[in-house]
Amino acid sequence: MILIYVLIFLGVILLLSSFFTVKQQSAVIVERFGKYNSIRQSGLHLKIPIVDRIAGRVNLRIQQLDVIIETKTKDNVFVKLKVSVQFKVVQETVYEAFYKLEYPHDQITSYVFDVVRAEVPKLKLDDVFERKDDVAVAVKRELNDAMKTYGYDIINTLITDIDPDIQVKNAMNRINAADREKTAAEYEAEASRIRIVAKAKAEAESKRLQGQGIADQRREIARGLVESVDVLNKVGINSQEASALIVVTQHYDTLTSIGTENNSNLILLPNSPQAGSDMLNNMVASFTASNQVGEAMKHAKGSKGNRKQSRNYEDPSEDRNNPQNPYRSDEEQDLL
Template sequence: MGQLLCCVQVEQSTVAIRERFGKFDDVLEPGCHCLPWLLGSRIAGHLSLRLQQLDVRCETKTKDNVFVNVVASIQYRALAGKASDAFYKLSNTRLQIQAYVFDVIRASVPKLNLDDVFEQKNDIAKAVEEELEKAMSAYGFEIVQTLIVDIEPDEHVKKAMNEINAAARLRVAANEKAEAEKIIQIKRAEGEAESKFLSGLGIARQRQAIVDGLRDSVLGFSVNVPGTTAKDVMDMVLVTQYFDTIKDIGAASKSSAVFIPMVLGLFVTSLARSGMACSKLMRNS
């Protein structure tokens, strides 16, 4: 109806390409326009100025021979000032963009190892954007942004990567556990050493107290009982200790000590007669 009335309406965010007798004539902005078809004018087509997005899935391999699928998201739009170039110069804009994306990705990814591809995906996206911007600007299109939205290795590769990561974490956990056990053993050994030191110190003090007590007993007995010698006092003390030892052994129901009275008595008497120190006698008894 509009063609019959020589009028045409162009929608918002869209431009129309007007031709006269098959030749480009003008770009019609959004709104209502007069189109004298009797003079050979006609609308060749419409061109959207809205932002469009194209997702490109490209399969390639990395430097370490791992095949991956790289998914790039290209956001682009036609320039109103170059609408005629965008309409006439390209027959299929999306296929043209896809071809450039394939070319850049397959030239960039094979130079990187798999781990580097994940780390440098922004650099890959920047390289794709620069190449597309340089190429598509001549055709009247603007590349707004390029994103690498996904990098998908083979399932077996992903499983292997997960296993490597899990093994590394288990190794770190094992090292930490070993260090903890090492610290515990060191602290336990330090505690045992300190305990033995204090135990030895207590035994030494005990024996010193016994020696001091025996010395005081010998001196006191010699003073209070005239005519007695130190030997007499020591013999009496040893006999007393001898009976105390027998009593302690008999009181224990599960004692594993072997006590030989005659040999021990002869041994003690021999030591007493040789005049050895009282502390040595007490330790051997």
Template sequence: MGNSCCFLCACVDQASVGVVERWGRFLRLAEPGLNFFNPFAGECLVAVLSTRISSLDVKIETKTKDNVFVQLLCSIQYRVLRQNADDAYYELQNPREQIQAYVFDVARAIVPRMTLDELFEQKGEVAKSVLEELEKVMVAYGYSIEHILMVDIIPDSHVRMAMNEINAAQRLQLASVYKGEAEKILQIKRAEADAESKYLGGLGVARQRQAITDGLRENILNFSHKVEGTSAKEVMDLIMVTQYFDTIKDLGNSSKNTTVFIPHGPGHVRDIGEQIRNGLMEASSANI
């Protein structure tokens, strides 16, 4: 706004509009450029209004539906309507305070119907609602509301800390689930490997015992053919005694063995030999 000017002519800047009065009563609007007035008829330029877009930052403190106090930072962009510049000059004494009051009223009517999460998700809808309501009111006073930007939503500091802790707890829970699944898969793979190892070990032991059995059978047959008058039992006893003394010799040569001794002697060796021989005979009978 400018001061009253009662000269014969005045220049109005671009993106501005002048208000001309005659004897204190509104006469007309002065367009940008050179304008002539008749001071003798009481004409004078009383104000120059800018039609450029102005910005008003508003901080609103309100409460959400879940009883969380928040601060909303809004940026209202408005301008004077050129064709209604006289209303903008005469109707409102302080348009910025009027706009701020309407923003407070609309925002505090909408935000309490939303939870904090909904407010973050639908802040664009809140800005749109404020724009629609504010535009309906301010157009009657010669102002156009161009945009309303919801710049920031600031919850209470304790609420922010609680939200961060909840988020951290959820992420830790998800990490624990993934870690448990990984350990489960690892244990399954270990069990499968152990089962496979035991299966292959069993096959190896079975083949080893089969080879021992075949070797003993071959040795008994060769010894019986080469030494006449010997029976299979005598040959088996001889082999068992030989293996017995070889085992005793191996135990004596090593000082780091942990050995459990069982009752032994020629009689016990004979008993063991009979058990092995009976097992071989039963296996041979089963094969036949």
């Protein structure tokens, strides 16, 4: 009875070991007496106990391998690149992937090292950052050509990180900071120039308006003085007296306006009590002198005009060499 129970127990174990399952997106290699027998896909399967065995399982999902490579650029800067390789086993080539390649990760890593260290030394550091996609495409192309024979399909290759030496990184940061400071200085200089130009234009416009206002003010003052002189002339005051009266009046008006201002910085010299009379006397004297000069100039112009008219006819008195000239003096007669 014990033997029967043992045989039944062994039979159940053998029966259960005859069945096996394969997960989704995977494949199982079945060998019979050590020789390849079949590839089983996902689902429930049966094998002959003791005769058949599961040699291995192959993952058919997309896998990723991260490879970190240190190399140097064309300008002798050492950088570390992180290359992410996404690959999978083609379902139709599970046999090649299992039997032809024992360590696929090592094989892929070797090809990545070879391609990156062949491409990056051709580029300068700045070009590595700008053309990293070109390097990734070169890695993918080389891997596809090499791994297709072993049943692997390279889905994509990505350069996910470029890490230069720390000193080079600091130097690049300083260069970027200096460049940004330069740009900021240029913008500040341009803003300062705009402010200076705007201020100069505003000052020019202010000066123009101020000059126009002064001109208008002087024009109105002159018009007012003319009207004042005309009014004074009508009551019998001549122009000189009227001008002197207006100047003295303005002088005292100015002193009055200065006295009413609390914060005035204007100083009018002279400001003595006899300053008004002195100014009036000086103005009268200047007016008199100017009238005398004007009369002298008119007299001189009249004499010059008379001499020009006397040249148009012959004056017997001018012929001094004529002995019969009655206009010669006694001294000229004696000399002859």
